[in-house]
Amino acid sequence: MRRALVSLALGGVLALAGTTVTAQAAEPAPAPKVSASETNVGIMSWRFWAAYWTPEAxxxxxxxxxxxxxxxxxxxxxxxxxxxxxxxx
Incomplete structure (x- = not known):
């Protein structure tokens, strides 16, 4: 009986230690920095620029x-x- 209680107590301590280790390992990594020019790669289309009164302008x-x-x-x-x-x- 004594051996069973010691094993149970030791198992509980190890289980608690395991949860704190995984909690520490789950911290988020910093997000990578992406420039605005990198986000528009491949999105090419006709875009309005300006309006003019004459076709020459x-x-x-x-x-x-x-x-x-x-x-x-x-x-x-x-x-x-x-x-x-x-x-x-």
Missing amino acids: CVAVGDQSGRNWKCEYKRGTDGKMKWFLYLWY
């Missing part, structure tokens, strides 16, 4: 951008027709 800015561009003639939020410049990035 739209084309000139598109050419100066150094990117793929397109100009579309459509109605703006103010209800007036304009040239909208879109850049591919």
Whole structure:
């Protein structure tokens, strides 16, 4: 009987020690730092750049951008027709 109680007590101590060790090992690691440029990799699409009153102004800015561009003639939020410049990035 005495041997059983000693074994039971020793088993309880070891069980408690095991839970504290695993609790210490479960601390979260610091999150890796990711730059904003790394989060946008591979997400390329046509994006609105600006609206212009004349097609010449739209084309000139598109050419100066150094990117793929397109100009579309459509109605703006103010209800007036304009040239909208879109850049591919």
